[in-house]
Amino acid sequence: xxxxxxxxxxxxxxxxxxxxxxxxxxxxxxxxxxxxxxxxxxxxxxxxxxxxxxxxxxxxxxxxxxxxxxxxxxxxxxxxxxxxxxxxxxxxxxxxxxxxxxxxxxxxxxxxxxxxxxxxxxxxxxxxxx
Amino acid sequence: xxxxxxxxxxxxxxxxxxxxxxxxxxxxxxxxxxxxxxxxxxxxxxxxxxxxxxxxxxxxxxxxxxxxxxxxxxxxxxxxxxxxxxxxxxxxxxxxxxxxxxxxxxxxxxxxxxxxxxxxxxxxxxxxxxxxxxxxxxxxxxxxxxxxxxxxxxxxxxxxxxxxxxxxxxxxxxxxxxxxxxxxxxxxxxxxxxxxxxxxxxxxxxxxxxxxxxxxxxxxxxxxxxxxxxxxxxxxxxxxxxxxxxxxxxxxxxxxxxxxxxxxxxxxxxxxxxxxxxxxxxxxxxxxxxxxxxxxxxxxxxxxxxxxxxxxxxxxxxxxxxxxxxxxxxxxxxxxxxxxxxxxxxxx
Ligand SMILES: [Zn+2]
Numbered sequence: 239x240x241x242x243x244x245x246x247x248x249x250x251x252x253x254x255x256x257x258x259x260x261x262x263x264x265x266x267x268x269x270x271x272x273x274x275x276x277x278x279x280x281x282x283x284x285x286x287x288x289x290x291x292x293x294x295x296x297x298x299x300x301x302x303x304x305x306x307x308x309x310x311x312x313x314x315x316x317x318x319x320x321x322x323x324x325x326x327x328x329x330x331x332x333x334x335x336x337x338x339x340x341x342x343x344x345x346x347x348x349x350x351x352x353x354x355x356x357x358x359x360x361x362x363x364x365x366x367x368x
Numbered sequence: 369x370x371x372x373x374x375x376x377x378x379x380x381x382x383x384x385x386x387x388x389x390x391x392x393x394x395x396x397x398x399x400x401x402x403x404x405x406x407x408x409x410x411x412x413x414x415x416x417x418x419x420x421x422x423x424x425x426x427x428x429x430x431x432x433x434x435x436x437x438x439x440x441x442x443x444x445x446x447x448x449x450x451x452x453x454x455x456x457x458x459x460x461x462x463x464x465x466x467x468x469x470x471x472x473x474x475x476x477x478x479x480x481x482x483x484x485x486x487x488x489x490x491x492x493x494x495x496x497x498x499x500x501x502x503x504x505x506x507x508x509x510x511x512x513x514x515x516x517x518x519x520x521x522x523x524x525x526x527x528x529x530x531x532x533x534x535x536x537x538x539x540x541x542x543x544x545x546x547x548x549x550x551x552x553x554x555x556x557x558x559x560x561x562x563x564x565x566x567x568x569x570x571x572x573x574x575x576x577x578x579x580x581x582x583x584x585x586x587x588x589x590x591x592x593x594x595x596x597x598x599x600x601x602x603x604x605x606x607x608x609x610x611x612x613x614x615x616x617x618x619x620x621x622x623x624x625x626x627x628x629x630x631x632x633x634x635x636x637x638x639x640x641x642x643x644x645x646x647x648x649x650x651x652x653x654x655x656x657x658x659x660x661x662x663x664x665x666x667x668x669x670x671x672x673x674x675x676x677x678x679x680x681x682x683x684x685x686x687x688x689x690x691x692x693x694x695x696x697x698x699x700x701x702x703x704x705x706x707x708x709x710x711x712x713x714x715x716x
Contacts, residue, residue: 251467306419329391345428345467346420357454359424
């Protein structure tokens with residue numbers, strides 16, 4: 239877990255996805271072959287940090303390690319460049335989490351390996367147009 | 369014994385700043401209800417980091433705002449001043465660097481109780497002013513700890529402030545005119561290695577610690593740059609509680625009006641290393657070109673750094689993404705003491 243997370247830290251810290259240099263198709267997470275034009279000329283691209291909620295769910299059943307964060311809201315977000323991303327929604331009231339709400343990326347702790355292990359950081363989103 | 373006023377040989381400017389205050393507020397009346405039955409602390413409420421926030425996450429939020437305002441990318445130093453590093457060994461500053469996408473940079477964590485942030489500003493002023501780097505980010509950040517039931521529990525808040533210092537005068541928000549520092553070995557407040565909460569000698573935190581150091585450093589600065597309190601439009605002092613900054617301002621000849629825009633303790637408490645830096649963020653939000661600002665920190669153990677800053681035209685253009693600190697502070701939610709203990713991991 240920790241080594242693979244380390245390899246992907248730019249994905250989690252900065253929302254780095256890919257852009258196709260041939261047809262400008264963008265996606266997150268990164269891809270090696272453009273799903274649209276099959277090109278291999280791909281560059282890293284930092285995704286926009288704002289978007290809108292297109293779907294969401296409120297979970298009252300926790301995943302192991304997230305017991306203190308109930309209820310947990312998860313959103314499917316369309317970023318300003320049209321790319322979809324799934325993320326936890328934080329610092330947002332349940333009544334403000336609705337379709338079309340504007341959200342902004344924030345940098346948060348995702349989890350930690352107990353009290354002595356590594357801390358995992360990454361993106362989450364919060365509603366800003368409440 | 370007193371360090372002479374520090375001036376860089378070439379000018380150094382602040383070209384971006386950012387503050388971050390977590391959303392949650394714990395009213396001090398809730399703390400008092402538990403420990404004393406009634407009443408409140410000296411401040412109305414304190415800011416509390418959420419369960420997924422720590423010094424690193426708040427540092428990243430404030431640094432992103434400061435960097436975005438500056439429009440700069442050639443960052444040669446990232447120094448995080450804090451006494452609440454998430455890792456005892458492993459720098460916070462490298463995580464901030466990775467999150468900003470900055471790699472060809474110095475990175476270090478500074479420690480000096482509540483004045484580690486202003487210390488980071490002074491070191492970057494030296495690096496930029498000497499020409500070793502062109503720009504750097506200085507941060508003051510803390511998730512302040514207070515032992516349950518201790519007086520510090522009422523005031524210990526959480527926040528972050530970041531400043532981009534640069535030799536590039538183009539977007540200068542303020543010029544750093546001079547700074548000074550004054551230190552002694554004074555055991556007013558400390559935390560031993562492996563302990564979770566700091567300890568303090570109550571009566572010692574006032575006269576021999578806060579007042580002696582802040583007054584010494586500010587008087588030294590004013591005499592060396594030949595300015596008087598009335599030459600400043602605003603002043604920001606470290607805020608361990610709402611009273612000390614008002615008292616020290618009065619003793620030094622500053623008015624309550626001068627310190628008002630930067631006085632945040634009543635609503636968010638004392639976010640340690642972020643306290644006076646966040647007061648500066650709040651003061652920049654209302655400042656106009658030509659205003660002179662005094663900034664004086666205090667760190668237990670003990671010392672005080674003071675700065676003279678001259679606001680410049682860049683203050684009028686904070687960029688399209690800037691959110692005033694008042695808006696960040698007003699976006700808040702009250703929590704109770706039980707929620708606070710759960711969020712901060714005080715239950716063991
Ligand atoms: Zn393509």
